[in-house]
Amino acid sequence: MLTLDYHPTGRHFLQIPGPSPVPDRILRAMSLPTIDHRGPEFGALGLKVLADIKKVFQTRHPVVIYPASGTGAWEAALSNVLSPGDAVLMYETGHFASLWHKMATRLGIKPEFLALPGTEHGVPVSWRRGVQPDLIEARLKADAQHQIKAVCVVHNETSTGVTSDIAAVRRAIDAARHPALLLVDSISGLASADYRHDEWGVDVTVSGSQKGLMLPPGMSFNALSPKALEASKTATLPKAFWAWDEIVEMNKGGYWPYTPNTNLLYGLSEACDMLLGQPGGLEAVFGRHRRWGEGVRAGVRAWGLQIQCADAAVYSPVLTGVLMPEGVDADAVRKLIYDRFDCSLGTGLGRVKGRMFRIGHLGDCNDLTLLAALAGCEMGLKLSGVKLAGSAVQAAMDYFAAHPAAQPLTQAA
Numbered sequence: 247m248l249t250l251d252y253h254p255t256g257r258h259f260l261q262i263p264g265p266s267p268v269p270d271r272i273l274r275a276m277s278l279p280t281i282d283h284r285g286p287e288f289g290a291l292g293l294k295v296l297a298d299i300k301k302v303f304q305t306r307h308p309v310v311i312y313p314a315s316g317t318g319a320w321e322a323a324l325s326n327v328l329s330p331g332d333a334v335l336m337y338e339t340g341h342f343a344s345l346w347h348k349m350a351t352r353l354g355i356k357p358e359f360l361a362l363p364g365t366e367h368g369v370p371v372s373w374r375r376g377v378q379p380d381l382i383e384a385r386l387k388a389d390a391q392h393q394i395k396a397v398c399v400v401h402n403e404t405s406t407g408v409t410s411d412i413a414a415v416r417r418a419i420d421a422a423r424h425p426a427l428l429l430v431d432s433i434s435g436l437a438s439a440d441y442r443h444d445e446w447g448v449d450v451t452v453s454g455s456q457k458g459l460m461l462p463p464g465m466s467f468n469a470l471s472p473k474a475l476e477a478s479k480t481a482t483l484p485k486a487f488w489a490w491d492e493i494v495e496m497n498k499g500g501y502w503p504y505t506p507n508t509n510l511l512y513g514l515s516e517a518c519d520m521l522l523g524q525p526g527g528l529e530a531v532f533g534r535h536r537r538w539g540e541g542v543r544a545g546v547r548a549w550g551l552q553i554q555c556a557d558a559a560v561y562s563p564v565l566t567g568v569l570m571p572e573g574v575d576a577d578a579v580r581k582l583i584y585d586r587f588d589c590s591l592g593t594g595l596g597r598v599k600g601r602m603f604r605i606g607h608l609g610d611c612n613d614l615t616l617l618a619a620l621a622g623c624e625m626g627l628k629l630s631g632v633k634l635a636g637s638a639v640q641a642a643m644d645y646f647a648a649h650p651a652a653q654p655l656t657q658a659a
């Protein structure tokens with residue numbers, strides 16, 4: 247047993263944008279005994295989760311489930327459809343887009359990184375706005391020889407709090423009449439922000455368990471299109487564990503070619519029941535995240551602090567990035583809030599380290615959880631000497647009280 251110097255009373259406030267808190271109902275489901283992964287009971291579980299997860303991705307096509315973190319599913323997406331030396335177009339929305347770009351280089355493909363130039367308040371402009379489809383369209387139009395094999399973008403950029411318009415990226419590719427595949431990271435968007443794999447013409451969607459699905463880390467996904475499956479037949483980047491073909495084949499019976507993480511699959515089954523069985527369905531799930539985002543942003547504005555996302559059209563329903571005034575170390579503020587109030591906030595990553603912190607508002611959360619998190623932030627900011635124009639707690643209370651949830655927040659157990 248891991249021993250800590252002390253254990254604070256009450257629940258820890260895990261307000262990072264993933265891993266998000268795991269509901270008791272899912273923890274209980276995962277506590278069932280581990281079963282034979284080649285037995286009949288397992289096959290039924292496998293078929294259920296494989297069917298349910300398609301509904302969450304809004305796809306009719308196969309979804310591959312890996313016992314790996316999201317980073318593994320990034321690698322799987324690239325290595326199944328690309329060959330060494332292939333050109334790919336990526337877009338710099340933040341830290342996670344940058345890590346995927348770095349991975350592409352390490353795998354031996356040739357990524358080109360589009361971005362808006364310049365900085366604002368010491369933050370790269372591109373890290374405050376979504377993917378610009380017109381830049382993608384112009385670059386693809388210039389690629390008359392169709393050298394670019396894939397366009398890779400992050401749907402919900404967890405390092406900044408920006409949710410890009412994926413349907414618009416699809417339209418840009420089509421307007422350029424370019425055959426590139428569209429690969430999307432929705433690791434932190436899926437099951438919180440609206441996401442439609444088929445309707446938006448995505449070829450591979452990458453996702454993970456520890457965000458909107460409300461599961462522990464350790465499981466990740468590739469949702470496929472028929473075009474992606476076709477491309478995988480000729481792609482030559484080395485792959486074995488990640489190769490879709492054997493997994494998709496064995497999944498037809500509800501099994502995997504290796505030992506899957508059985509207890510996380512129990513959890514996934516329960517998470518899908520909760521999300522899909524919610525009155526109002528997935529639209530209600532997206533609606534409650536939008537509302538939480540509105541309430542938290544009303545709070546940040548009341549403090550007089552800058553929201554990192556500078557374009558209201560692409561505010562994330564999953565998290566809000568809060569920029570600190572010049573000279574304030576955001577990580578010192580975070581540490582104080584953690585030490586004094588037992589609340590974890592997301593750190594500034596990569597190019598915004600120390601400049602901002604992130605408040606997660608996703609998954610198993612409610613109005614009062616967010617008000618308490620804002621109270622912890624507000625006390626911590628004041629104790630850190632940050633001048634605040636007003637109270638975020640009051641502003642968020644006013645917002646939540648004036649905007650009742652469209653659907654009940656509770657779910658049948």
Ligand SMILES: Cc1ncc(COP(=O)(O)O)c(C=O)c1O
Pocket residue numbers: 264315316317318342400402403404405431432433434454463
């Ligand atoms: C948008 C995004 N992409 C990729 C990753 C990497 O996933 P993992 O840490 O599960 O490997 C994360 C993790 O937070 C993420 O938020």
